[in-house]
Amino acid sequence: MKTFTSAILTLAGVQNIHPVIFGGQQMINYTNVKHGNDLINFLVNKDDYASLDELESQLGLSRRGIFYILKKINTSLSDDKLDNILNIAGVGYFIPDETKKTLLNNYSGTQPVTEQFTKRQRCQLITWQLINHHPVSLTQLAKHFDVSKHTAISDLNNVKNTLTSHGLDVVQTATGKILSGFEISQRNWVLEALNDRDSILYSQIDINPSRLIAINTEIHKLEKITGNYFTDDALSTLDEFILWFLERIKDPDNQLPDSPLRTTNVDSMSINWSIKFLSDNNVHNFSESYFLGRIINTSQFYRVNRADGLIQRIFPISREIVDRFNAVSGANVSPDKLELTLSTHLLSTFYRSKFMIPYHHPNLEQITEGFRELFAFTKYAIRPFEKFINGHLSDDEIALIALYFGGELRSIESRRGEQPDVLVVCSSGIGTSYILQQQLAQRYPNIEFSQPLSVFQFKNQDLANIKLIISTIKLSTDSGIPMVNVSPLPSKHDWGVIGKALINAHLSDDNFNEASVNALIDVISNYARIENFDGLTDALRGYLNQRSKPLNQKRTSQNGLTSLQKLLPIEHIVYATRLSSWQHAIEQTMMPLQNENIVKPAYAQQIIRLTNTNGPYMVLGNGIMLAHATPNDGVLDLGMSLLLVKQPLSIITPGHPNVDNITIVIGLAPLDQTSHLSALSQLMKKIQNPIWVSRMKQSQSADDISRLLAQP
Template identity: 20%
Template sequence: MNERIRNILTLLVKKPEIKMAELTKELGLTRRQINYAINQFNSELITQKMPSIQRNHTGDFNIPLEVLQMISTQQTQARQLNLIPSDNERIALIIMFIVTNNYVSIDHLSDYLSIGKTTVTEDLKKAEQLIEKYYLTLKYDRVNGYHIEKSEHRIMQLLSDLVKRYPIIKREEQLEQLSNRISREEVIHLIHNMEQLLHLSYSDESLEYLKTVLPLLLARGVVKSELGVDGFFEGEVRDTPEYRFLNVLIKETEWKLSESYLEWITLLFLISNIFEKKTTQEFDSDRQLKELIREMVSNFERQTFTTIEDRENFERRILNHLRPACFRIKYNLSLGVYSLDSLIQDSNHAILSDLMKELIVPTENWLRRAFPNDELELLSYYFGFQLSNQHVVKKQKPRAVVVCTNGVMVSKVIRESLEKLFSELHFLSSFSVRDFYQFEVDYDLVFTTIPLETELPQFIIDPIMTYKEQISLRYRVLNELGINEVDQSVDRLMGIIQRYSEVSNSKELKEELQYFLLQEKQDSPLENTKVLPSLTYYLKPNYITVIDEEISWEEAIILACKPLIDNQVVNEAFITDCLQQIQQPNYAGFFGEKTCIPHTTAEHGIQREGISLLISQKKIDFPNRKGIQLIFPLSFLDLTKHLKAINQIADISTNQEVLHELLTKQETTSIYQLIRQFT
């Protein structure tokens, strides 16, 4: 499949209703080029004895399910290749694993990265070269393994730099492995409490940075503090309000931290950009910087012959940006790549760059450090934005949480689909019901599979939604949050249409216009659930087992997974992790009253995609649910393509007629046929 046909097919899958005219416009190709590419691809399909792509009388492209599944498989394989760490990423992960675990063996690293011990040994040599650049030493202890020695301050610097340089560390699955002893919910709660006490809100970028770096730092800090690490922080932050508030909040947690780690965490908050400060309260520690800003603004007015309106508020907003920038420069830290999307960038702001180099000199003299180009450029844009948009009120993305009763996999699937649907929202986490009630104050709205007792705006959703249901949800959410401009546009369009034509059903027309306009404003095209594979695409007839004997839940899980083991879909690590999960007090991997769906993430023994089924005619008591009779182990590499299959399992689990038939049949062939008919 060449690049041209791949681009054509990608667009056809995303927009099944697209017409040839729009296709030519979006791809920059002629009709002849598109038809030629599709005909070529159809020739390959015929050679492989597969149905070809056709166009109907209305001009729509019809892509057979087999072709869609083939495209999906190729895209999944491409994504999996992208998930494999590069050589440099692997070295960074090795260093981070050592940093967060203090002591590790070659076996630990081999298991963590799923690579051979020889490769680990070679990577450790390269890791040592990077570590030495920070004047640190990689040491080997025969009893405990590898660890990093010398300045703890430099180790913290190394940790921060790795987070900045390697986005792979920010991936959820990596964070979970690198800091599995630290609760993500408690980290977000700590950040929110700091915002409340300081009467501010951090920018989305800073929030993501804090969410990533805090668990990593705490993972090391808690262990090292127990060992009695000496004071290492080379600076002074104790006179800041951030330190005073953090000192109080950390004491309310189970994290026991030494003074130096507390100071370093304080520094992380000090370098974080502020979206909005909700108070005019001033702190003594900022007095000198405020004087420098006053001088900067006076010099600006003098050199540009302008007068800034409401200068006091303007200087306060500049302080909100310049203060964290000064701490970043003073301690040689960074939040990584900055996004200037929220700032208006034009030639007028670019002109400020040269002027800012002169205006910032007094601040540089005070810091005894020069502003790097990226910080100076950001300050220039920020200064210019505040100058030309003094009356513009920026809106921060509302912070959303997903609450799901069906376990980690379904929760992640829902969250990923909602993130695609709502670019206007910031999805921070996925919770169980119990965790939500503990941390609900940290969020602005909630998407949930069951009704909750909460004052937050809540939107009850199904794990899978049709295209129209997704658009309808999007309309309701944006309308509720007041960030939707569709209503006014629809009314104007209705007025124009009714002026020049007769409308037989104005209600349906208005609804269709709402769908159309919301779809046009959507940055990421929504998944059309009609093209997603069904349950029987993953569940094979020989993956079904029927028993009529009393066994323990552990034996049932092992027996249910046996077809997946025998067919190299998963390995033993999959079973081990599923057994450990099910024993947890809050395990929620159940559908209905009789179904369990053991599942785990890709790094725990998943080799290919597949679903097996164990039907027990005798009820099995699990730690968190009694009377289980259906067990569907789920092995998924790509969580975005399995909504339909998961939803079909949920439908089976709540359909009493189908359940009764399944539990009375003995033959696996007839069971498979029944499932195929139902789905």
């Protein structure tokens, strides 16, 4: 077993502390990123360009590993004011002459440098050490990460808290702190870490190219057997996880206790594949076959076998989820468009729930805060699926599903008939790609960005009139169109790269706005202490960009998302003791909006027609109806209204046996798919509180209702 010192040196990428000879020349020691110096020296000593295939072959690394190392090295080069390693499309990678000269003069034969890991990276590396059975101590952590003992204590406490949530514990022994807990829990942590494409673990797994190719080939065989195909990111994660997994279970102590095989109709094909795959790798353990089959099924798919019995059961549930989302949000998402995409996602969600493999979204806080309206509506919409799995989804799972609705809403809102200026390509699926696309649209509202494209979609895309490609994955194209590569969640450096690329493509006058931002910050700093410089910068940049955004053709008194208090003043509240029918209730609900010329008289009649045709689908439950139609049905401005009738009204429609009683009708006049979501989500939080609804129904006037609405 390695000592901790040798292990942590390996973690830091320090393979040999003495100068190494490469092709008769001294090695350059510029970075401690694992394999980083190998890559630099290969490029320095190569007379011409190096293709990606050459780098993979020479270094024995995966494509993802190469990209990770290039990103880390280029970040260091930028910090040192050196030109980055460049890639010429269709030719290959090279180090610019000035950079090469500096590296040879200053870093040839020098001692390796110490990398400054982030806290998150340090904690992942510590956990990786523990899982791979290397004891750790505070003194060693402080020394080898070059941090204070206080920082080492903080890191270790963070590790303990994270591992506790996985059912694991860090215990003290005579040789140092070690990990205690179930083997499966340790493996699940590794899989979760690898699901983050920027995880430092990708630089720690020793890559055997021939084995990696063999694993990838076998997974593709499984795809053909099941008809379910994995996303690019899921496939890459599976490749490297299985590579690590096979190495780990060479030690019998790391294998699960063998037990009789347990299969069901929904996982038999993957289990049978796992049995053969492990047998070919000299592992004959049914428990391990069962484990691997479960992991395979919980990975994200991009295409599924529509004839599969399970997916056939999920399809109608997806449609019901979309209907519920539309009913509660006032949106008009087409079930036909989202059914397949959502069902494809829910298939892996089903397996994660069935096999109790938790999913942790690395950007949960950003999603729940930045897209809280979507999150609230999705949490209501997914109840049919929760009933199907007989359980509740975690907030992480709900956040991921919410982004599917967000992507579809954004698609509906995109300008019709216009060719995008910029293509956005993302390999990680709709979740993070939606965040990237939303941030691009918010920062640059006058630029038309495409919906996120997969690599397959990109290869089949018409590139006519495209001025720039923004991608989270390296793409091979001879189009001649400028391309920038960024993280799905761009860093400050990434935003700088994007801004320069947009200026070079003549799509943005960012220089003017940046100058204005800097001037405003200078003024603000004279009168107030700036606590969050980056947040203020982003807010000012967004404001200046938004000022030049064309006005909506329909008039509206509010820009962007609007609060509940502004959309639902007391003048829009109707109180009634008794009404003749549910149709009359809808007409009365819309009357305040009609009187203020927010909707046309035909709008209420369209809602009545929709209810007669489709049944009481707008009833949310608990006697509450969200009455709405589409913006094209007579909406002139954004607005909301509310009616409370003391005597319940029954909604009876021809051809629909369900009878729903209503006492509260919320009237919604949406201008588009999104501008009303903030106010509506505020109201949704209230009406999901049974105590608040009970008080609402006991109200005796519009004033009472208004006061309830104003309560936090």
